[in-house]
Amino acid sequence: MSAAVIHLQHVGVAYPRYAHSRDALLEWVLRRPRHTLFHALQDVSLSLDAGDSLGIIGDNGAGKSTLLKLLAGNLAPTAGTCAVQGRRSALLELGTGMQPEFSGVENARMGLALRGLTHAEITAKLPQVLAFAELGEFAQQPVKTYSSGMVVRLVFAIAAVIEPDVLIVDEALAVGDQYFQKKSLDRMREILRNGATLVFCSHNLYQVREMCRKAVWLERGTVRLLGDAQTVVDAYQDAVRGRNPSPPAPLSLKGRGGVRSSLDLAPLPLRERGWGEGFPQLLSVTLNQPQFQTHDLFQVTVQASCGQQLLADIHVGIVIRRNDDVQCYGISTLHDGVQMQDHGNGVVSTRFVIERLPLLSGEYCLEVWLIDASGVHVYDSRERCCHFRVQQASQQQGVGMAWLPHRWEAAVESAEVATDAVAA
Template sequence: MSPPAESPAASLPAVRARNLGKVYRVHTHPLNRALELVTRRPRHRAFHALEDVSFEVPAGQGFGLIGENGAGKSTLLKILSGITAPSSGELAVRGKVASILELGSAFHPELTGRQNIVLNAALLGLSENAIREKTPQIIAFSELDEFIDQPVKTYSTGMSMRLGFAIATQVEPDILIIDEALSVGDGYFQKKCIDRLLEFTSGGGTLLLCSHAMYYISAFCTQAIWLQHGRVAASGPSQEVVRQYEEFLLAKAGQSHAAEAIVPGPGRIRDVRLPGGALARQGEAFAVEVDWKSDDPGLEFHLGIGLNRIDGVEVCSFGTRLDGEPAFRGAQRYSVRLELPDLQLLKGRFSLYVFLLDGAGLHIYDRQILADAFAVESAHYAIGLANFPHRWSGGSAGATALPPEASLHV
């Protein structure tokens, strides 16, 4: 995908929102709509889906949108996409916008996939020649060759997602808006979508991403906002906003997040072992061994391991990519060992989270969670969670008398 064309107003934000609000009229009975028109008296209640939402998205950067279901995220994305208008506030969007919101919402069910490509590309402003040039690329990316001339109403959800994603990313928008589209489809196509988004953002495209997967928000977005009940609960650097949101979820649930389902992909974890057993001791060596299988020797893999206390407190994490290790590739079976020569945990019971990642360290091919995997004992009574290498220095400071004006009084 080619980089978006340079804009003469490149220094201006791609999106600027000021005090956006959206109010819907909620009628308790369909008849109340007619009565309201006739009597000119309100027979509805106002539902504020968005209130006083302000932010800016710099051109060429990723911007994340997070929050619980019903927080107003989809409403905001529809306003940014031009599908609906705000009830109040100001919005400025600079550049061509392509969006992937509710899957299949932009398709005419009676038209074929090919006809929907032409229709959607034309709505996005492509010329007839550009549509003719892009159509084979869109079909190739979606991998719907044998179904492309069938009505879209016969497509599965995954097929509609493939087609929608292919159209939105192939028309070379300046701004790409995605609402949870990466959570649908098999692992292979999810990986393909991630690679396409990396290509888009590295080429200078502006990405607005809404997702419940915090690792996508952290990876693709430099800034983010957290919506809660239609209002901005937090905004700023994505890492900080994600941290606040995760702390809120943990406090609300009283426990760690429920694991999101992982669609089986071309890489699968076969075994996770603790060669030293389920009891570890502070100051001794500790190791984790992971075996996995790959359907394709050409695929690249990285491994991530997280360590949580059983009450959900995140203790530490390790990753081959973050540690500068080369990606694993060239085989169908792998066995990797992580070793801590001097375990500094003092005491407690801990869970292990093992992630099999792609070569970019973004897409999760597989995951295994070992709840209450091992316990740590200390040779003596210990206070706290971990021991840190340290040293003491100093001693007697002498008996220097304080001057009268500096005397201390108790």
């Protein structure tokens, strides 16, 4: 059994909180406490082995950033023990450690030095940092002239090229462009395959579920749940939905002529993206009809441009969502092992078919996702599109969300058994 690379035992972090700024001075002079303690973390215990991956989720203010700083070595616990073995590389707050007056090259050298590399190692790694960041001529310009996305490129490149034993990543990747997000996620998976340990904090629960084997849900500084990523993410989503039981405004299916026409379900227009023509994009999402009866044929046709990506790296995910924000069902070509159809002109397509739609009466819509072969990176998406209505023929089909195959059976084998049961 391998030794834990990360081991936290009953860890706590508390800060003194003063009602007035002068109270800190009065406390020191009078030698009497004039503060209350704010517990950013309390009694946190967890262990990760080499090659493990941990997602950290929770509401804002739950203690996620504090835990990341502990693991990165930027903060010491006020209670318990926090042990991290091996070389750590952390990507936390945007621009952390960057000197705005220095060039990208100078900041890269300094960042590698701060991570413990020797002069010879820095010389060897510097070209890899610059190649990964793809800053071009801006590498020689002061960092203060960089956009936030360029800063993310440089910071992540420094963190990722040194082959860390522990990689700690906050949500800073969300600032980068789509091209670099995919490149960074691919690099994170490569680091994992090489045996490193990953700690990934994100509000993107889909990425947490796909990237991480384990997850911890923090709530008000304490561990609400720790376990496999799927279980923890599902529990967190259930809790969030439970806090907001009020459904959103109903999705209108009315058009100028009453019920939606086929034109209302026409191919969706391309949206401006800003990452160039080389990336896949959704071209259209269409339903075979705007209204359905329970057990009708249900078809969704999706067309996409494949850009410069290989066909095997393009997949479609579809989620059916009810108008009270309940996810009824979701699946992807990736999970089903199905490849998109190649039309030979840079366009690919697929058709999602449910032979007998089991949904009962209600208003629904689709979410459509264009993802890569890892299932982590999202090229493009359409959220809450293709609204449709389902009507059931009669209440004999039941109530609720969906019709389920079922049967009724005799509960007892004979009258004698039933008599005995009543006597008991």
